[in-house]
Amino acid sequence: GAGVSQSPRYKVAKRGQDVALRCDPISGHVSLFWYQQALGQGPEFLTYFQNEAQLDKSGLPSDRFFAERPEGSVSTLKIQRTQQEDSAVYLCASSTNRDTEAFFGQGTRLTVV
Amino acid sequence: AQSVSQHNHHVILSEAASLELGCNYSYGGTVNLFWYVQYPGQHLQLLLKYFSGDPLVKGIKGFEAEFIKSKFSFNLRKPSVQWSDTAEYFCAVTRMDSSYKLIFGSGTRLLVRP
Numbered sequence: 520g521a522g523v524s525q526s527p528r529y530k531v532a533k534r535g536q537d538v539a540l541r542c543d544p545i546s547g548h549v550s551l552f553w554y555q556q557a558l559g560q561g562p563e564f565l566t567y568f569q570n571e572a573q574l575d576k577s578g579l580p581s582d583r584f585f586a587e588r589p590e591g592s593v594s595t596l597k598i599q600r601t602q603q604e605d606s607a608v609y610l611c612a613s614s615t616n617r618d619t620e621a622f623f624g625q626g627t628r629l630t631v632v
Numbered sequence: 633a634q635s636v637s638q639h640n641h642h643v644i645l646s647e648a649a650s651l652e653l654g655c656n657y658s659y660g661g662t663v664n665l666f667w668y669v670q671y672p673g674q675h676l677q678l679l680l681k682y683f684s685g686d687p688l689v690k691g692i693k694g695f696e697a698e699f700i701k702s703k704f705s706f707n708l709r710k711p712s713v714q715w716s717d718t719a720e721y722f723c724a725v726t727r728m729d730s731s732y733k734l735i736f737g738s739g740t741r742l743l744v745r746p
Contacts, residue, residue, distance in 0.1 A: 522675070550732060561636070561722050561736030562676075575733070610676070617732035623676040 521545075523624035525611050531630045532601045540596045540627045544613030551594050552621060553586055554610040562610050568594060569617065601631045638723055638737035645713055646745050653708040653740050655723030664731065665706040666724040667697055676722070682706065693717070715746045 524543040532538050544551050549570055554562035555578075564578040570591035579586070583601075588594040598605055608628050612621040639654045657663060667679040680691025687699040697708045706723060723737040 552732070552734075554734075559738065561724070561738050562734070563736070564733045567732055575730070578733075612676075614732075620678055620681075621734065625675045 523611055523613050523622055525609075525624040525627050527627060528625065529628050529630075531632060534602060534631055536601050536631075537597065537599045538601055538629065540598075540609050540629070542594045542596070542611030542613075542624060544592065544594070544611070545622055548613035548615055548622075549591075550614045550617045550619075550621075551588060552612040552614075553594070553596050554612065555580075556608040556610055556626070558607070565596070565609075567617070598629075601629075603631050605629060606631045636723055636725055636735055636737035638721075638740050640740045641738070642741050642743070644743045644745065647715055648712050649744075651708070651710040651713045651717070651742070653721055653723075653742070655706045655708065655737060656704050657706070657723075657725045657735075658704065659725065659727055662728045663725045664728075665697070665699060666726075666734065667691065667695070667706075667708050668722045668724060668736075669719050670722070671719045679708070679721070713742075713744050715744050718742060718744045 526541045551568040553565040556562040566586045567575040568588045571588050583599045585597045608626040610626045612623045614621045635658045637656045665682040668676045669679045670676050680689050682689045682699045690696045695710050699706050720739050720741050722739045724734045
């Protein structure tokens with residue numbers, strides 16, 4: 520596709536449920552990023568991939584959060600045992616390399632009830 | 633900890649009014665600076681960026697921003713806003729030692745009245 524695609528666009532999860540959020544980056548983009556945007560706040564960095572290698576996961580808030588990009592293309596952000604404070608928009612971005620413009624997807628809005 | 637501050641959370645203007653949105657950052661080293669815009673229902677898009685050189689940067693749609701190093705500021709300006717500029721605007725920085733990691737401000741919601 521022409522841009523970064525994220526699915527689902529909306530997800531409602533019951534507290535304690537596991538969720539998986541998908542990101543399809545722009546074809547050929549080596550770098551992929553995940554951000555979390557809480558209501559009324561700016562996006563906050565979660566993790567960064569260069570191809571399939573996860574080079575920085577310093578922003579993941581707890582060990583319940585896990586991200587992977589096994590073939591260096593599609594990425595999945597998994598949240599285990601979701602809690603209310605996980606409610607946010609999760610943004611994925613990709614770029615040709617780490618220092619070039621990042622293109623963002625529309626995000627997945629996660630609501631934990 | 634490094635932070636990015638956007639002082640105006642909500643701004644309401646009439647069409648043709650001039651716009652200035654403030655952005656200050658707290659990091660003392662070399663930074664790259666960005667303004668992103670999110671139109672209603674759309675994804676974040678890059679408006680303009682500053683890496684080095686002329687501190688007055690021109691972006692798309694008539695926007696510009698000025699980097700003032702002594703003030704740690706990167707304010708966004710537009711001489712005459714249009715209704716279509718209604719959006720949320722985010723200032724962001726990256727540090728040279730982690731140049732891939734965007735650090736965002738909390739955003740400014742701009743409403744332009746026709």
